Amino acid sequence: MSKMNTTKNWKKLASIKPKEKAMRPIGKYILIDEVKESVKTESGLILGAEEANLLRYKKGFILEVGSDVTVLMKGDNIFYDSRAGYTMLIKEKMCTIIMEKDVVVVL
Secondary structure, three states, X not given: OHHHHHHHHHHHHXXXXXXXXXXXXXXXXXXXXXXXXXXXXXXXXXXXXXXXXOOOEEEEEEEEEOOOOOOOOOOOEEEEEOOOOEEEEEOOEEEEEEEHHHEEEEO
């Protein structure tokens, strides 16, 4: 009888799928999602995506913060230096990793 229960237990354990661990940056790194927006100049011209990419600072949304980040929180909207950080494909979504020092404005 105990051998039969052991076999059932193994089958049950084999059918359990491991939970996906939540990805989070370490240290002073921040995971952000770049906010795509059209840029309108003072004279009323709307800049296209190529022209907007020439701007130094971009708008982003914080997805996760590292363990050593103290000022920023998940869910903050920010402006960050577009020349900083790295773009990565995480869970089939393009995300950017930057350091806390690259954030210039919190909205």
